[in-house]
Amino acid sequence: MLRENYTTWHCGEHEVSLARPRIMGVLNVTPDSFSDGGENLDHKVAIARGLEMLDQGADIIDVGGESTRPGHTPVSPKVEAERVVPVVRALVEAGAVVSIDTRHADVARMCVRLGAAIVNDVSGFTNPEMVDVAADTSCGCIIMHWNQEGLGTRAPRREVMLEQSRPNGKALPRPVTSQRRFTLPEEAPIMRQVMGFLGDQARTLVRAGVARERICLDPGAGFDKTADEDVVIQRATRSMASMGYPLVAAVSRKRFVGAVSGVPEAAERDFATAGICISAIENGARILRVHDVAGVSQAVNAYWSVSHKDARQGFVSLGSNVGNRVGNIARAVRLIDEIPLTCVVSVSHAYETEPAYGIATPVANAVAEIRTELHPLVLMDKLLEVENELGRIREKAEGDEKDTEAEKSVEAARIPKKPGTGPRTIDCDLVWVEGERHAGARLTLPHPRAGERDYVIVPMEDLMHAPERFLAHGGVPVTPREERVGHVTADLGEVTWE
Numbered sequence: 001m002l003r004e005n006y007t008t009w010h011c012g013e014h015e016v017s018l019a020r021p022r023i024m025g026v027l028n029v030t031p032d033s034f035s036d037g038g039e040n041l042d043h044k045v046a047i048a049r050g051l052e053m054l055d056q057g058a059d060i061i062d063v064g065g066e067s068t069r070p071g072h073t074p075v076s077p078k079v080e081a082e083r084v085v086p087v088v089r090a091l092v093e094a095g096a097v098v099s100i101d102t103r104h105a106d107v108a109r110m111c112v113r114l115g116a117a118i119v120n121d122v123s124g125f126t127n128p129e130m131v132d133v134a135a136d137t138s139c140g141c142i143i144m145h146w147n148q149e150g151l152g153t154r155a156p157r158r159e160v161m162l163e164q165s166r167p168n169g170k171a172l173p174r175p176v177t178s179q180r181r182f183t184l185p186e187e188a189p190i191m192r193q194v195m196g197f198l199g200d201q202a203r204t205l206v207r208a209g210v211a212r213e214r215i216c217l218d219p220g221a222g223f224d225k226t227a228d229e230d231v232v233i234q235r236a237t238r239s240m241a242s243m244g245y246p247l248v249a250a251v252s253r254k255r256f257v258g259a260v261s262g263v264p265e266a267a268e269r270d271f272a273t274a275g276i277c278i279s280a281i282e283n284g285a286r287i288l289r290v291h292d293v294a295g296v297s298q299a300v301n302a303y304w305s306v307s308h309k310d311a312r313q314g315f316v317s318l319g320s321n322v323g324n325r326v327g328n329i330a331r332a333v334r335l336i337d338e339i340p341l342t343c344v345v346s347v348s349h350a351y352e353t354e355p356a357y358g359i360a361t362p363v364a365n366a367v368a369e370i371r372t373e374l375h376p377l378v379l380m381d382k383l384l385e386v387e388n389e390l391g392r393i394r395e396k397a398e399g400d401e402k403d404t405e406a407e408k409s410v411e412a413a414r415i416p417k418k419p420g421t422g423p424r425t426i427d428c429d430l431v432w433v434e435g436e437r438h439a440g441a442r443l444t445l446p447h448p449r450a451g452e453r454d455y456v457i458v459p460m461e462d463l464m465h466a467p468e469r470f471l472a473h474g475g476v477p478v479t480p481r482e483e484r485v486g487h488v489t490a491d492l493g494e495v496t497w498e
């Protein structure tokens with residue numbers, strides 16, 4: 001499928017497709033960060049917040065254990081590790097793509113060994129030991145610009161000399177005026193320094209053996225820059241994107257966001273942050289580092305859907321074990337075809353399958369191939385609406401009443417819920433969406449159990465050649481046929497839905 005942007009960011013075991021914008025949720029495990037200090041200092045609270053951000057739409061969780069706000073107190077690698085290691089470990093085990101926000105090589109190396117896929121270095125890999133971490137591992141690398149000596153552009157902005165005499169040569173009394181004639185400092189010297197630094201550090205990593213596909217750039221909004229300088233840099237986003245590396249917009253709640261929006265309190269700048277993020281996307285940024293994942297995700301999903309043609313292939317597994325089972329599947333397919341920005345391309349035959357996962361009666365199963373321009377989490381909500389429309393009753397699993405408290409514990413992060421075992425008019429499982437990988441309680445993509453389900457793989461054979469190879473290429477473990485669950489026992493014929 002043709003794409004406007006083919007970039008894939010290689011981050012350890014993960015390949016992050018940048019065909020659409022990705023959201024990096026900020027998880028500060030610190031007592032003194034500028035807008036959320038102390039909120040997530042407790043490990044269990046931090047883990048629960050990380051899991052919550054995944055369900056809100058975060059593609060990456062950026063875990064930090066040292067504040068870098070103006071006037072911050074540096075912490076030792078030991079203290080930083082004590083803060084972040086339990087959180088990184090739990091989120092990795094939950095399947096998240098985890099970034100470690102650190103300038104300490106020991107902490108970076110430790111977290112990468114635990115499974116962190118990205119090292120986000122605010123010092124821009126100026127420390128040779130951090131370069132060694134990048135070279136010795138396969139992690140993604142975010143190079144950030146932070147010139148603590150200043151950008152050197154804070155002299156009066158672009159002086160304009162005015163004629164001081166009348167045409168007849170007589171002296172003109174000159175009033176006291178400002179030399180400043182422009183609202184912002186000149187772009188060229190600022191961008192020479194920012195882009196020069198980022199380019200130099202990227203070349204340093206490449207010379208050390210780091211593949212270009214692993215490198216991402218961040219101009220470092222707010223890091224010893226004035227509001228005027230930050231605006232100049234944001235307006236030059238397209239120039240930075242043209243350097244050929246993925247670009248981060250890490251503007252969330254920064255001082256310049258308050259300056260341009262008139263919002264003094266950092267925690268209240270989320271709407272303004274979303275606006276600047278959309279501007280950054282339009283000019284080539286593809287990773288948005290934000291605190292308000294739910295709000296920015298909602299804004300970006302809506303913006304992207306109406307401004308970019310971005311249809312993706314997907315597969316939905318459908319099952320029914322009550323009433324007119326094939327008829328239920330046909331009704332579900334018709335409703336899926338009516339989902340906005342989504343259409344059904346083709347549907348497999350319906351198949352009789354053995355009961356699985358504690359279900360008591362045989363099930364009719366099929367797989368629908370779709371095209372969709374919706375974010376996977378938005379699409380998943382629409383599929384749940386289809387289930388509700390057809391009257392699916394969801395039984396409460398044992399312990400569900402304790403979910404609120406359980407989600408605050410490390411154990412809840414590690415133990416997936418069992419699939420429901422009760423009767424269902426229809427069950428809609430989103431199996432795979434092109435270019436999408438996601439972890440979370442609401443949705444995991446690709447579906448982690450697709451490769452063990454005969455009732456998914458056999459119907460997919462109607463839609464493509466070698467679905468086992470297709471799923472394996474997408475990172476889904478495929479079980480030998482004799483060891484699968486829900487074996488197909490009969491072909492129930494076509495699903496008539498149009």
